[in-house]
Structure formats: structure tokens, C-alpha cells
Amino acid sequence: MASPRADAPSKIILSESDLHRVVDRIAHQILEKTSGATGTVLLGIPTRGVPLAQRLAARIHAFEGIDVPVGSLDITLYRDDLRLHATRALGKTELPGDGIDGRRVVLVDDVLFSGRTVRAALDALKDEGRPSSVQLAVLVDRGHRELPIRADYVGKNIPTSLDESVRVSLTEIDGLDEVKLTGGDK
Amino acid sequence: MIKHLRSAADLDAPTATLILDTAAEMAALAGREVKKLPTLRGRTVVNLFYEDSTRTRISFEAAAKRLSADVINFSAKGSSVSKGESLKDTALTLQAMGADAVVIRHPASGAPHRLAAWVDGSVVNAGDGTHEHPTQALLDAYTMRSRLGRLDGLRVAIVGDVLHSRVARSNVLLLTTLGAQVTLVGPPTLIPLDVSAALSPSTKVSYDLDSVLPDMDVVMMLRVQTERMQDSYFPSAREYSRRYGLDLARMRKLPEHAIVMHPGPMNRGMEITPEVADSSRSTIVEQVANGVSARMAVLYLLLGGKA
Amino acid sequence: MTSYLLRGVSVLGAPPSDLVLRDGVIAGGATADQVIDAEGLVALPGLVDLHTHLREPGREDAETVETGSRAAALGGYTAVFAMANTSPVADTAGVVEQVWRLGREAGLVDVQPIGAVTVGLAGQQLAELGAMATSAAGVRIFSDDGHCVADPRLMRRALEYVKAFDGIIAQHAEEPRLTEGAQMHEGEVSTRLGLTGWPAVAEEAIIARDVLLAEHVGSRLHVCHVSTAGSVEVLRQAKARGVRVTAEVTPHHLLLTDELAASYDPVYKVNPPLRTASDVHALREALVEGVIDIVATDHAPHAVEDKECEWAYARPGMVGLETALPVVLSVLGERWDLIAERMSRTPARIAGLTGHGTDLSVGSPANLTLVDPSARRVVDPSELASRSRSRNTPYAGTTLPGRIVATFLRGEPTVLDGKAVK
Numbered sequence: 001m002a003s004p005r006a007d008a009p010s011k012i013i014l015s016e017s018d019l020h021r022v023v024d025r026i027a028h029q030i031l032e033k034t035s036g037a038t039g040t041v042l043l044g045i046p047t048r049g050v051p052l053a054q055r056l057a058a059r060i061h062a063f064e065g066i067d068v069p070v071g072s073l074d075i076t077l078y079r080d081d082l083r084l085h086a087t088r089a090l091g092k093t094e095l096p097g098d099g100i101d102g103r104r105v106v107l108v109d110d111v112l113f114s115g116r117t118v119r120a121a122l123d124a125l126k127d128e129g130r131p132s133s134v135q136l137a138v139l140v141d142r143g144h145r146e147l148p149i150r151a152d153y154v155g156k157n158i159p160t161s162l163d164e165s166v167r168v169s170l171t172e173i174d175g176l177d178e179v180k181l182t183g184g185d186k
Numbered sequence: 187m188i189k190h191l192r193s194a195a196d197l198d199a200p201t202a203t204l205i206l207d208t209a210a211e212m213a214a215l216a217g218r219e220v221k222k223l224p225t226l227r228g229r230t231v232v233n234l235f236y237e238d239s240t241r242t243r244i245s246f247e248a249a250a251k252r253l254s255a256d257v258i259n260f261s262a263k264g265s266s267v268s269k270g271e272s273l274k275d276t277a278l279t280l281q282a283m284g285a286d287a288v289v290i291r292h293p294a295s296g297a298p299h300r301l302a303a304w305v306d307g308s309v310v311n312a313g314d315g316t317h318e319h320p321t322q323a324l325l326d327a328y329t330m331r332s333r334l335g336r337l338d339g340l341r342v343a344i345v346g347d348v349l350h351s352r353v354a355r356s357n358v359l360l361l362t363t364l365g366a367q368v369t370l371v372g373p374p375t376l377i378p379l380d381v382s383a384a385l386s387p388s389t390k391v392s393y394d395l396d397s398v399l400p401d402m403d404v405v406m407m408l409r410v411q412t413e414r415m416q417d418s419y420f421p422s423a424r425e426y427s428r429r430y431g432l433d434l435a436r437m438r439k440l441p442e443h444a445i446v447m448h449p450g451p452m453n454r455g456m457e458i459t460p461e462v463a464d465s466s467r468s469t470i471v472e473q474v475a476n477g478v479s480a481r482m483a484v485l486y487l488l489l490g491g492k493a
Numbered sequence: 494m495t496s497y498l499l500r501g502v503s504v505l506g507a508p509p510s511d512l513v514l515r516d517g518v519i520a521g522g523a524t525a526d527q528v529i530d531a532e533g534l535v536a537l538p539g540l541v542d543l544h545t546h547l548r549e550p551g552r553e554d555a556e557t558v559e560t561g562s563r564a565a566a567l568g569g570y571t572a573v574f575a576m577a578n579t580s581p582v583a584d585t586a587g588v589v590e591q592v593w594r595l596g597r598e599a600g601l602v603d604v605q606p607i608g609a610v611t612v613g614l615a616g617q618q619l620a621e622l623g624a625m626a627t628s629a630a631g632v633r634i635f636s637d638d639g640h641c642v643a644d645p646r647l648m649r650r651a652l653e654y655v656k657a658f659d660g661i662i663a664q665h666a667e668e669p670r671l672t673e674g675a676q677m678h679e680g681e682v683s684t685r686l687g688l689t690g691w692p693a694v695a696e697e698a699i700i701a702r703d704v705l706l707a708e709h710v711g712s713r714l715h716v717c718h719v720s721t722a723g724s725v726e727v728l729r730q731a732k733a734r735g736v737r738v739t740a741e742v743t744p745h746h747l748l749l750t751d752e753l754a755a756s757y758d759p760v761y762k763v764n765p766p767l768r769t770a771s772d773v774h775a776l777r778e779a780l781v782e783g784v785i786d787i788v789a790t791d792h793a794p795h796a797v798e799d800k801e802c803e804w805a806y807a808r809p810g811m812v813g814l815e816t817a818l819p820v821v822l823s824v825l826g827e828r829w830d831l832i833a834e835r836m837s838r839t840p841a842r843i844a845g846l847t848g849h850g851t852d853l854s855v856g857s858p859a860n861l862t863l864v865d866p867s868a869r870r871v872v873d874p875s876e877l878a879s880r881s882r883s884r885n886t887p888y889a890g891t892t893l894p895g896r897i898v899a900t901f902l903r904g905e906p907t908v909l910d911g912k913a914v915k
Binding site for chain 2: 074088089123
């Protein structure tokens, strides 16, 4: 993600309360589309996908009293752009105790952009086990796909230009809940 | 990120910690059914071994292969430069083959430094003469951290032939960088005169193993070659093992939680008795497994990004 | 024979004057066939090197008498002493005469062979020292340099035996049992680098023994390439007692330290090894005081493949003839009389070499060199005249003061405008 210039204009896309509403909605949609989240596992993609997955699980528990297993799936070692950047530190991969074989896995990430992260996640998943199906939940879909990938659950669609950047902040990591769009002033 | 790993001194604390953290992730992945990762596909790692060391070579080979790198084993037997090709000519050959990393084991101290001047790729020191063996130090530090939970403030005794030990040099440098307190123990003939000034001022020296043991969290026994006897470094194997060998009676002087390490291969009965080597405090088998994870971490961090 | 008028030259830093070179000597008068504008240049008596490795016969791929002579002339030298560790070893009248004749043929400097003390430098049996002394080469200095005459009885005999023809033994002071496998100075750096150490005491112990032996038998002793502060102390005490001992130091031991080994580049590998900064300090003081009598280069050319390798497999030694004076200038400053004393007069006197190291006064042999002290030069190994395959200089890329502009051997230029005449 290109970091915007410090003086670039920025616009809040989702406020704290918007963000909470959106997470609630995705939690409801998952319950609907997975027949009450049976046989479902939520896997967050580090960094911000992990707390999002945990929040979704917490909301699902709050709504229906169901405990959905949550884990994290680091995709760094599967990226196709490693040689374009300085070496990246690895994130954590922690699968729920019962694993993912025969389960419905919902991958959770903050922003869906080119689709390459999701492709890497699918590759990583294949080496971890054999889920019965895989779905994708994202907080923001900003478009500009480079691969034939779409999300099953989208918090908010944000049309962007390529020189803009979407910044997701989550309390667990950044100290506040907010989604911002910055750059693109030319 | 660093380009080469020639010495443990190439690593500052954040980088060393990053390698250990990465090794932990690699170790977690080692438990899966599919152990292979696509990360270094298309990269070439050459194992250039001028000394026989099947253990280290296999460890590096496994590490590179698990990351999907192409591995070329180049074993240059007969270490004398007068026989056969010079290191520089070999380096130019590897360069032409497009080696992205060269893992070198060599009987001459500093050979990795020379090699790094002649190849574009990364150079990883897999043991050079009596200089260093930095990946051994990394796997040792990883083993200590996973057994004892931390490195900062850890008290570590390294016992034996420090003078000729590349493992000792790398361990002193790395452990000190990571906040551990190292005490070198051995007969004065096998401890270099200026060792604290040379390696790290916080390093202590003792000639009395028994007095050191009660305060240690880790005791690392070094291999002592019996040939040293001919050079009058000590009078006899028997006297050596009486004064500096680790047996059950000595092991009982260690605190309850302390662990016993050995970089292998062991001289059972010389520096360590079989009962100690096979005890639950011994991490010797773990060290081997951790070696692959630590070397995967090193290869990933050297080769996993923009060159 | 062309005569030369050096116009406005400063003899040893004195106010400018004119100097005429005619028929091989310094002449009076104010006219000559050719005038050289020497304004700003300093004239020194031609330098004399008591310690040069010319490698011929045997390793002509590294250096020959001719290429080494050219390097010497370019460095301001008019006489060099060729060490005996050639192949075959210069341990017979035949070999020393061959080297001496090759030097005459090259005609760039006076090449004076040094004879081996023991047959084949093996330290077992005296070489025919008398035959070498009475040969055409007229050998006066004997040395097993590269090896120490370690056997105390043999050393005693050698010291005594050469008294018959006013010879001198130049000892390479290195107790061999203390330096087995040694790669560099023993100290903090060697411990860090995992290279076997060469302890200072291995040099000091031999010097201490040899000054006592020389004192006992009343002979002259010369100590090659002194490298440690401890050796300086041993020499200081011996000289105070009146022992007839002289000593040399190399330019590299006056400037460089063991820290350079950290690169593992064998261009810094030399025997005795580079020592610590405090040793360098003590050597400089001793040179100024006169505890160390002279600077000698230990010019040691090696083929590229003997240096482009692992440190432990590399041969020890550095080339030094062309950089000696600039290094000494950088260490001593423009103390011209002191430089002439340490690099010309005293070495000639130790060797009993007539016609060199004399004052630049009318009637003296016209052996001299002209230096431009204001020039600074970045050392470029590819420009060195030492045989093209030997570029093992530790000063590559270093800026050094002083440029040798011209050298005259018996009134004939060997170097003009900084270039070798032949």
C-alpha cells in the first residue's frame, strides 16, 4: 500500500459507529449464508484481518450464542511480490484446534484490492488442509482487481482511484476504529 | 535487512530477534503435513562445503528445500588450495551459475568474507576455521529461548576449548547482543588471553567449572578434540574430563530449571557423560530440529525480499 | 657522459642552490650539458635498503632483479640488499654472484646480495659464508630471513664466524615453536577473527637471546623488521650496555595495525605481522631516538594467486620500495636529515657499503634522489613498477605525501620526471 503524502487530503469513509454497524451486518450475513455458522471457521489474514475475524466471532456469539472457531492465516511466505519489496517479517498462523479439514473457511481481511493477497491465502490454505469451501469477508472493497476474485461479504464498496489509499484503523492495533481515504488530489 | 551472514556480529538485537521470531513461525509450519513453502521458488542456494559436515549440510539443504529453493551441493573435498581450483575461481563459477546464496563451510577463518567480495549473492557462513558458526549460535539461542522463555538476563556457561571453537565465538557475540550473560569456562590454555576485550566486555572467564554451575541457566559443553593433548593444552583426556567434563554429579549442581546443550558431535565420556547427554535436561536432539527452522529463517530473511 | 645541473635544489631542506653532477660525482662549477629545474625539490642521498626480496632466481613470476631494481629506483633507492630466500637459496658463491651480476646488468641500483646463514635456510648447518664474502659479490650481510636461526648454538657460531671478514648476521627474530600456524598478531583482533596468533614474545625472546649472544662473543648483530614495543625495550637496554646491535623497522610497521586483518584481505598479511597501535607508537619513537637505526622495506612481491585467496593460504609480505619514502615522510614529517640518516647513511654504514649514503658535497659519488615534498599521491597498485603480477601493496587508495621526481646512480639518471629511464 503506497503511503500517502502527509499533506494529502483525507476523508473519513467509515466512522467508529459506521464500522461497528458494518461488522454487525457482516456477522448477520455470515449467519444467514452459512445456516447459522455451522461447520464454519473464521481465519483472519494478518495484520488487521485477525482482530476483524475475532470481532465477527464475538458478534456472532452475541447474536446467536454460537462459538465460531477463529484463527489466523499468514500469507507472507506465499506472496507473489516478495522480490519487489524488502524482506517482510512474518505474521502468525494459528489454526483452531480442530483444524480446517471439511470445514467452511471464511477468510477475513480489511481491504480487498488487487486480489493477490486472497490468492496467496488460498495457496496457504491448501497447504494447511482441505476445507469443504472457502469464502471471503472484507471490510472494504476498493476495486481494481487484477485476478478473478470476489468477496462473499463486503462491508462497504469504495470506488477509488489508483493513487488513493485506504487506511483501516482498528482499536486493537491502532487505538481507534476508523476507515480513511487519502491522496488522489491531482 | 542484512545481505550476508558471515559473523554473529553482523546481527544487531532487532535483526537477531527477527530471525528467532521467524524461526518460531517456521517451526510451527514444520508440524504440517505439507512442509514445503513456495517462498524461494526460482532461487538457487549453493552449499559449498570444503569440510565434511554432513549434519550442517543436510540441515541447510532441508531448510532451502522446504522454502522451494533449488539446492546445489558443491563439496570441495581436500581442503588445500594447492590442490584444484582456488576459492576465487570457484566463486566465479558459482556467480556464473546464478547462485542467489552460497552457504560456505571452510577450514580457513574468514573464507566467507573473501567469498562475499567475489560473488553478488548472499554469503552464509556455515562454519569457518576457528572463527565463527553464526547459524549454530542462532539455533542455540532459539533453543534457549524456547526452553527458558527469554534470553535477556540469561546466565550461560560455555565450557571447553573456547580457543579453537567457532561455536563459542558466535555464541558469545549473539548471546551478548541479546542480553545474556556469558561465562567462558575451561583450562587457561584453551581460553584466549584477551577474550573479553575481543568479543564482549561483559563476558566472564572462569577456570573452575564447579563454582560456576550453581548460578547458570544454561551450560553448553564444547567438543574437545583429543589431538589437543599432543599440543600440551592439557595433560590427558582423563584429567580434562575430571576437571571440565559434565557428569551427573556436576549436573546436580545446576539449578532445577537449567538446561544442558552441546553443538555436536559429542565425545561421550570426554566432555559429557552419556547419562547427562541423554537426560531430560539435555537439548541436544532439539538443537538439531531447531537448526532447520533457524536456517530457514536466515535464508528467508536474506533471500525473501528485493535483492 | 652527460652532465646535469640541478637548478635551485634544496639539499636536505637547506636553502635552494645549484648542484652539478659530472663524471659520476658531484662537481663544482655552474654549467652542465643538461639543466634540470629542481625548484621546490629536496635532494637526499640515494636511499639504501637493507632488506629487499627480488625473488630471482626462482620466482621470476613475482619479481626479477630487473623489475625490483626499477621499483627501487622509482622509490629513490640507489642500493638494495637482496635477501637470500630465493630458489635456489643464495647460500653459495655461485648464486650470490648470479644475483650480483643480474643487478649490474639491470644497472638501475646497486644490488648487493645477502647470503644465507645456513644451507638451504634449513637452520642445520652453516653455509659457506667465507666463500660468499670473498666472491665477486663481496657479501657482508648474512641472513636466513623468512626463517629464524633458532638454534642458539648455530646462531652463536654464525655470529662468531663472520667476524673474520667483518660480516654481520641479520636475524629474522621469530621463535618458531611459539609461532606454529601463526597468521597474525596475537591479541584481541586475532581472538575475534579466529586466526592463530603470532605472539610478540616470540620476537622479543629471540632478540633478547641474540643480544646476549652477540655481547658474549663480541660480534655485530642486526635485527630485521622489529615490530613490537617489547623488542624496542630489549634493544634499548642492549644498546645502553654497549652491545653492537643495530635494528631496522619497516614502513608498514610504522603505519599500519592489526585491525586491518578484519577484512581478511591477505594484502595485510605479513611476517612479522602488523601489530597494535601502541607498538606502532613505540616503533616511531624508537626510530626517532635511534634505538631503531634504520628503515628497511622488506619489499616482498608475490604472484597474484598467492594473495587472492583465503588468508591462511596466502603468502606473507607486501611490496614496499616505491612507497617507503612517502610512508616515512608521513610518519616523520619533513625531517630531511633524520630521513637521510635512517634511510641512507646508516644502512650504508651497517652494510659497509662505500659510495652510498655520503654527503652531497663536491667530490662525493653522485648517488642521490630528488623529492617533491608538496606532491601528494593516491597509491594505485596498477602503476607500481614492481613486476606486473605483484601488486600486493597495502596502501592502495591511500594518499601519501611526497613524489620521487628523479634518482641518479653515479651521476646517471635512473628516474627522471617520476619515470624510470630504462
